Amino acid sequence: MFSPLLKTASFLISICALITSLSAVSAISTDVHLPPLIKWQGQSEKLMTSHGDLITDFEKSLGKKSPNYRKTMAYLNKLVLSNDKQFSIKTIGVSAQNRDIKMLIASENGTLKNNKPTILLQAGIHSGEIDGKDAIFMLLRDISEGTRDDILKRVNILFIPILNVDGHERSSQFNRINQRGPIEMGFRTNAKNLNLNRDYTKLDTLGIKAIVSVVNRYNPDLYIDIHVTDGADYQYDITYGYMPVFASESPSIAKVLDEKFKPLLDNKLTKLGHIPGPLVFVMNKRDFKQGLAGWVATPRYSNGWGDLRNLPTILVENHSLKPYKQRVLGTYIFIDGVIDALSKYETELTSAVKHEQIQLPENLVVKRGYSKQADLISFKGIKYETFQSKLSNHKEVRYIGEKIQYENLPIFWQKEIKAKVKVPKAYYIPSQYSDIVAKLKLQGIEVTKVNGKFNNLNQISVTDFEFDKIPFEGRMRVTASFDYTHLPQIDLENWYKVETKQILGKLAVHLLQPEATDSFFQWGDFNTIFQRTEYVENYALVPFANKMLDNNPVIAKEFKQKLAIDNDFKNNDKARLNWLYQQTPFYDKGYLKYPILIENK
Structure with missing residues (x-):
């Protein structure tokens, strides 16, 4: 038996080992494992304040933290108390874990009936990607304190700080291994492990049902869905996209976003020290030079869904490898630019929406693939080297934190039409x-x-x-x-x-055409048609089939032809009898019928 002293020593050793283990895990959770940063400093840093009743948790932490649900709701209430003539709060839904999904409504005179365009700003659909919440809190604070009283003179704002409220509270330092901040962040999916940004057609989640109801009730002029992207390293910190004109089923809207909004947004971001870029992905993550993937959203995503319902929709994907402070400040500038663009080009956008609302194409593309022919673009990349990894036994990529300009980088857009109806x-x-x-x-x-x-x-x-x-x-x-x-x-x-x-x-x-990628059919809403529920015994089928063939020369001829040309059919007793059963009036006429x-x- 151990003496009390030895027991104490053993216990202390165990505690030290546990602390060492936790320290090792903590070290992994920092950004040491991520590619080196290029130092950033932008004029947008002047947006942050260090004092006042409405200073945000983001600012208190010097751009490193984002508040939890309780603190977020408390700040939302504080905003309304500071400016109840222009701000109000509405509960738009309740999550599976019984948390309210809140939306702040902001207008100059407390009403949306003012002939001004309305913008719907949505943060936290993937709640680890929460940049939009803290950026727009700062913007609303500036409106409330009077430093940005120009904004509500031009637009109305609908703001959802956290859509995926349950995922937001599954918070940890270890939720996104390739994202720099905030220190703790929410989880991608909701409490049922469903991804809200795959749910715009099937409507399985309470969060997306809430969004659909908001869109139908308030009919916003523009919808902004704010994310943080995964993937390769590059110089851009704020990337964004909308349905490209060639793939859009509302091309007049896409054209206004591309020709009017984009130049204004890019110019504003650039002037204040940010680098706006296209929303693209990489064809081969181990070889950047093979080119980019020009993704086209299907309607399960916010921007694909918005395109089909004639709702101008922009998907923001801030670059995950940039520091949280940089991303949040860039989001503020982006939203400020969107407000400028919406107020300036409201007539053009409204005209495009009205045009698309009365246009119904003869055909619709319901499935796309990547084109084999690449376009060439200029792209602000980051240098990388490859090395043979002992862990994967494969060549891997190591980004080295130096700028590189690709002048003719291939980009493969999803221009191949695989299905049209x-x-x-x-x-x-x-x-x-x-x-x-x-x-x-x-x-x-x-x-x-x-x-x-x-x-x-x-x-x-x-x-x-x-x-x-x-x-x-x-x-x-x-x-x-x-x-x-x-x-x-x-x-x-x-x-x-x-x-x-x-x-x-x-x-x-x-939704209703079964060939469509995000139709109810392909999502499995009609899987019962694949079930056989009535069967036949051979002792009943064989005599019935003999009489059927004797009395129906058309079926008899077809049966004889199949035996002559199809050896597999000829030599498969089950296939022969199943075919005969299908010709009888007893066969389930609903089987495999949409x-x-x-x-x-």
């Missing part, structure tokens, strides 16, 4: 899919109830399908090939009709 006149949804109808109505899509006899409808049958091997966003996604069959006159009782000739017609097509009917123009 003809826009139908209408969709017809059976009453048992009332959950689909509810989601369509929540999106703001017009749905009517119908009864009676209908002609010129088409049934879609699945001919081949493949499920993903693992769930994605809690769903078993499926892709398929389809056949279309024209139906004779059909009687529909208590069905729902969705006409495509409506303001949100483009969005309706992407339940939504389509009316062509």
Whole structure:
């Protein structure tokens, strides 16, 4: 047995070992493992204050910290108390863990009915990427204190400081290994491990349901979704994007953002010491020189969804390797620039929106791929070297913190059209899919109830399908090939009709057309059609099939032809009997049939 002294010594040794272990982990959590920084100093640093009742937690920490949910809500209330004639707070939703999702409404005279454009600013959809919260708190503080009383003379503001409130409170120093600050940051997904910025079509999360309701109720003129990007190292600190004109289903809007907004934003950021850049990714993270990936958002993302509903939407992706202070101050300048652009080009943007609201294309692209042909662009990169890693047994990249200018860097845009569909006149949804109808109505899509006899409808049958091997966003996604069959006159009782000739017609097509990447079908809302629920015994099928072949020469001829040309079919007893079963009136006519009917123009 150990003496008390030895026991004490053993305990102290264990404590020292634990402290050493925690110190080692803590060392990993710093930015020592990240690429070296290029020193930054910009005029935007003058935006920070060191005194006053409305100094933010970000400023108190000298640009290193972001407040938790409780402190964030307290500061939101403090803003309203300081300026209750112009600021108010609305609860737009409640999270799965029963936290309120709050939105601050700011207008010159306390009302949005003032003929000024309204901007919706959203932070914390990925709550570790929280730059927008602290930047816009500073902006609102400056409005309240009167140093920026010009802003509400020009625009109204809707501001959501934290959309993913539950993820925000799963806070840690260890949530994002390749992001410089804040010291503690929230988690990417919500309490159910769902990514809100993959949910704009399927509407599984309370946060995105809240956003859709806000957009439908307040009809903002511009929507800004603020993130922090992952990926390669480069000089740009504030990157942003919107649907490129070539891929946009609202090209008039994209053109205004590209030709009017972008030059103003880039100029403002540059003047105040920031480096604005394009929202791009890398084709090969181990070899930057192979080029960039010009990503095009599908409607599961905010900017892809906004494009389909004629809502001008900009996705901000601050560069994760830049310090938190630099990113937040750059976000302030970016939002300030957006307000300038919206107030200056309101007429052009409004005109573009009205134009797109009455335009319904004959065809819609529902799936894209990267073009094999690259464009060439000038790009502000960071030098890197490669080395053979003993850990991965592969060549890896090491960025060395020196500027490099690529004059002809390839960029591969998603210009390849992999699937295009003809826009139908209408969709017809059976009453048992009332959950689909509810989601369509929540999106703001017009749905009517119908009864009676209908002609010129088409049934879609699945001919081949493949499920993903693992769930994605809690769903078993499926892709398929389809056949279309024209139906004779059909009687529909208590069905729902969705006409495509409506303001949100483009969005309706992407939700209801099964070929579309983010359709309800591909997200798994109709997976029950892949189930066989009635079966046949061979002792019953064989005599019935013999009589069927004797009495139906068309089926008999087709069966004989399949035996003659398809050896696999000929030598597979199960395939032969299954085919025969399909020809009988006993076969489940709903199997592999997409339940939504389509009316062509």
